[in-house]
Amino acid sequence: MNNQNGQIVDIYRFPSPNPKVELKVITYLSDGLRVKGMLAEPKFADVRDGFLYLRGGIKSVGMVRPARIAQFAAEGFVVFAPYYRGNQGGEGNEDFAGEDREDAFSAFQLLKTISKVRNIHIFGFSRGGVMALMTGIKFPEATSVVTWGGVSDMSLTYLERNDLRRMMKRVIGGTPVKYPDRYEERTPLYELEQLAAPVLIIHGVKDQNVSVEHARRLERRLRELDMPVESWYFEDYTHYFPPNVNRRVVQDLTKWMKIQSKEW
DSSP states (O other), X not given: OOTTTTOEEEEEEEOXXXXXXXXXXXXXXXXXXXXXXXXXXXXXXXXXXXXXXXXXXXXXXXXOOHHHHHHHHTTTEEEEEEOOTTSTTOSSOOOSSSTTHHHHHHHHHHHHTSTTEEEEEEEEXXXXXXXXXXXXXXXXTOSEEEEESOOOOHHHHHHHOGGGHHHHHHHHSSOTTTOHHHHHTTXXXXXXXXXXXXXXXXXXXXXXXXXXXXXXXXXXXXXXXXXXXXXXXXXXXXXXXXXXXXXXXXXXXXXXXXXXXXXX
C-alpha cells in the first residue's frame, strides 16, 4: 500500500447549506493520483466519529451533493465523500469499482488522520454499496458498514440494467459471460469472510435501479457466515425515499452507528 495514500495536498472552503456544518473540498492522494472529495465537519460536536460516504453512479450521475453530506455531518460525524478519480478536476478515470476502489481506501486512511476521529463508519449508496463492502473488507478496524440501496453483485447489475450495459462493457471490458472474473473482482460477496464490522442493509423493496435481490444476497451470505447483520426493508419505497422518510432513516441509521461505536 502506498504510504502517501490519504495524504491531503490541497483544501479550500465550500459554501455550506447548514450553518452548523463546515464544508471543504479536499484534494488527496490515491495511488499517486490527485483525487478530490468533500469533507463535512460539525462545528459544535466535541467527540466525533468518522463517516466515509461512498456515492453511487458514475461520473456526473450520482455526484456527491453538499446538502446530503451536511445532513450526515449534522448528526455529529466527520464526513468525507470522495468524488472518485477523474471527477471534478481529479486525475485518472473512474472504472466502476475497479481500480477506483483505491480512492475509497485512501479516503478511509484520510479520515484516520483527522484529529478527534476515533471510530470510522463506512456508508455506501447504490453502486457505493460494493465500494463500502470492499473498504470494510480492506480495513477490518472499521466500526460499521451500511449499504443503502446498495449493489452487492456486479453481474446481477449487468443483467438487470439494460441502460448500463454499454457503459459496463466499456469500463469493465466485456460481459459477465465472457469475462466472469472481471465481474467477480467487483463483487464483494466472494470475500465477506474477511469482513469484521457489523453490517446494516437498507433497501426499498420496489427499487428498480438496484433490485432488492442485491440486499437479499448480501444478507443471506452474511447469515451463512454467522456474521452480524441487520436489515431494514421498506415495502413501499423505490431507490429514492420520500424526504420525510429519508430524514427519519438517516437519524435511525446514525443512531445505529453510534451504538456500534459503543460496542466496538
